[in-house]
Each structure stands twice: as structure tokens, then as C-alpha cells.
Amino acid sequence: DTAVSQTPKYLVTQMGNDKSIKCEQNLGHDTMYWYKQDSKKFLKIMFSYNNKELIINETVPNRFSPKSPDKAHLNLHINSLELGDSAVYFCASSQDLDYAYEQYFGPGTRLTVT
Amino acid sequence: DAKTTQPPSMDCAEGRAANLPCNHSTISGNEYVYWYRQIHSQGPQYIIHGLKNNETNEMASLIITEDRKSSTLILPHATLRDTAVYYCIVTSGSARQLTFGSGTQLTVLP
Numbered sequence: 542d543t544a545v546s547q548t549p550k551y552l553v554t555q556m557g558n559d560k561s562i563k564c565e566q567n568l569g570h571d572t573m574y575w576y577k578q579d580s581k582k583f584l585k586i587m588f589s590y591n592n593k594e595l596i597i598n599e600t601v602p603n604r605f606s607p608k609s610p611d612k613a614h615l616n617l618h619i620n621s622l623e624l625g626d627s628a629v630y631f632c633a634s635s636q637d638l639d640y641a642y643e644q645y646f647g648p649g650t651r652l653t654v655t
Numbered sequence: 656d657a658k659t660t661q662p663p664s665m666d667c668a669e670g671r672a673a674n675l676p677c678n679h680s681t682i683s684g685n686e687y688v689y690w691y692r693q694i695h696s697q698g699p700q701y702i703i704h705g706l707k708n709n710e711t712n713e714m715a716s717l718i719i720t721e722d723r724k725s726s727t728l729i730l731p732h733a734t735l736r737d738t739a740v741y742y743c744i745v746t747s748g749s750a751r752q753l754t755f756g757s758g759t760q761l762t763v764l765p
Binding site for chain 2: 545574582583584585586589596597631633638641642643644645646647648649
């Protein structure tokens with residue numbers, strides 16, 4: 542059983558399009574995160590949700606909007622895609638905020654904007 | 656969060672111990688040392704963490720110096736599957752996020 546899953550694994554799209562990446566965790570965790578890893582391999586947090594409530598919203602363009610329909614899901618919607626959005630996006634979860642140091646990551650979604 | 660310094664890359668022979676250093680000279684009293692690794696094309700994986708005592712689990716050992724200004728992650732018998740980027744992160748136990756640096760690329764050689 543995959544603990545944290547993401548779909549799709551690869552996403553190729555053109556500038557200006559709107560796309561979504563889905564994330565699901567079956568660990569029963571309360572807290573979920575989205576990270577972006579750029580071409581230089583730096584991994585940076587974008588958002589975190591705890592019990593469906595937004596906790597962290599780093600300096601991310603408002604074209605990026607996370608949505609948490611329930612505790613097990615945290616989806617990432619991206620509007621008006623730009624070339625600079627090309628990256629690998631990782632979803633993660635932790636038991637709760639007190640266990641933010643122990644996060645379980647998904648396999649990543651490689652987004653390529655052409 | 657305290658700044659950490661890690662060597663950009665290291666090699667290790669298969670079957671030997673891999674010792675990965677991390678310098679965190681500005682660490683404060685309530686900050687922990689966490690280690691993650693990222694195998695190529697996978698998400699990061701939690702390894703171990705500690706405050707001041709040495710820690711060991713099924714994956715690795717963490718040795719923290721008495722002054723807490725540096726630490727070493729030890730993989731006792733490295734295998735080819737341990738080839739990965741290893742991240743040392745220092746942050747308070749109440750932190751609500753992790754900040755990843757550039758890490759150390761460990762290559763285990765056959």
C-alpha cells in the first residue's frame with residue numbers, strides 16, 4: 542500500500558493552461574504539505590494544511606491554490622501556467638503539527654511547462 | 656532555524672560505514688538535528704533526529720558532539736541503495752515546517 546500517492550507522475554502542458562495535481566495519504570495523518578523542487582534541486586515548502594485548515598502559505602503566486610476536501614487529500618491547482626512553474630512537486634504528510642519533523646513524502650509529480 | 660553546512664559530495668565503498676558530517680555552530684538550545692535523504696527520483700525520506708544524545712535506529716546512528724555544534728550521520732554498512740542526497744536540518748521541535756538545504760550527495764561505490 543502506498544502511504545502518500547500523487548497523480549499524475551508526469552504532467553506536460555503549455556503555458557497559460559490550468560492544471561491540477563492530486564495527493565492522497567492513507568496514513569491517517571492530520572497534516573499535509575506541498576513542496577516544490579526546482580531544477581537546482583532545492584526543495585522548498587509551499588503550503589501546509591492541518592485538519593483541512595491552511596497553516597503555512599509561503600510566498601507563492603496566487604495562481605497556486607491548494608484545496609483539501611478532507612484530511613486524506615490535498616490537491617494543488619495551478620492557473621495560467623508559466624515556464625518557471627516547471628519543477629517537481631512533492632506532497633507530504635505528518636501525523637500532526639507536533640510531528641512536522643517526521644514527514645512522509647509522495648513520489649513527486651514532474652511538471653513541464655512548454 | 657540554525658544554518659547548516661554539509662560537504663556537497665562524498666563517496667563510500669559498499670559495505671563500509673558512511674559518515675556524513677554536518678556543521679551547525681549556531682544551533683540554539685531548543686533546536687533538534689534532523690536527517691532526511693532523497694534517493695534519485697523519489698521523495699525525501701526521514702532517517703533520524705536527536706537533541707543532544709546519540710541516537711540509533713534501524714537505518715542509521717546520529718552522533719552529536721557535546722557542544723552540539725556538529726553532528727555525524729552514520730550508515731554502518733552502506734549499500735548501493737544508500738546512494739542519495741542526505742539533508743541535515745536543524746530546527747526547533749515546535750517548528751511547523753522543514754527547510755531543506757543543498758545536502759550531501761553520497762555515492763556508494765561497488
